[in-house]
Amino acid sequence: MRKHRFFIILTCILSFSLLFSTINVDQANASTTKVIKQGMNSGYVYDLQHRLQQTGTYKEAITGYFGPVTKNAVVKFQKRYGLTPDGIVGPNTWRALYKHTFTANEIEMLAKLVHGEARGETFEGKVAVAAVVLNRVDSKKFPNTVKSVIFEPYAFTAVADGQYYTKPNKVAYQAVYNAIQGWDPSYGALFYFNPKTATSKWIWSRPQIKQIDNHIFTL
Missing domain, CATH: 1.10.101.10 (PGBD-like superfamily/PGBD)
Incomplete structure (x- = not known):
């Protein structure tokens, strides 16, 4: 059902x-x-x-x-x-x-970002990525629209390397809807990074909340 x-x-x-x-x-x-x-x-x-x-x-x-x-x-x-x-x-x-709630265009952008950033992650990891975007929209530290958060310079690797522009699958949309309806596996995170590839001292200095799959979620 x-x-x-x-x-x-x-x-x-x-x-x-x-x-x-x-x-x-x-x-x-x-x-x-x-x-x-x-x-x-x-x-x-x-x-x-x-x-x-x-x-x-x-x-x-x-x-x-x-x-x-x-x-x-x-x-x-x-x-x-x-x-x-x-x-x-x-x-x-x-x-x-x-x-x-959001427009269909905003949902499409969120799904594309989830697909580009978390294609190899579990469903929980995908929802967490979508939740980070929504957390940023709600935060005074970031722009207040989905588009401006996603396309903020250097904010997301998938936008920088072009993976954002690949066609999202059905699971990506489902993850976005779960995030919109209130599921936040990141527990309010504003950032995330892959500990195997991250070299930025700044991102390592952020207060860590939890790790889901290949991403550590931070404040």
Whole structure:
């Protein structure tokens, strides 16, 4: 059942990535002023369903129609984040969604990074790499968007050596979704390195949290 749900999610990501790739920052901010509720059918509902899927509250296909299933998912999300559980998506619910979820483009970037950086690691190691990116987005020490974190100069080896541009597999997407839904095997790490190849004295000086496979995760 879990595999079936994941493949539904993955299919939706691939099917609607072109649509969501057109959503820029101004459009995202504009959507937070849009109120949508049951019975509506629009691009905002596509975005809503896509983001609810990431939280695990919506597990059906993305249709763009705000029906009872979507409303129930909204209520679950609102309860989880301490919002009024009315099933209506207004400014407060939009802001919470944008804080805790990502566009299809951002998920694609995360999956490509996971695939490039942790292709030979266990699933836990892949999730940990995705979690490090999300931890950086949340940290005041780093840029506050997925794209700017991933493409910060010299931040990730896979970007520098071109492995980032290889096509991610399904496991990479699944690892990203697990990280988005709150699993952080790195326990809040902001960095990681391979102890067999790392020569930087600085990275060795960072407070170490744990080792997963070939990576040591640090603060």
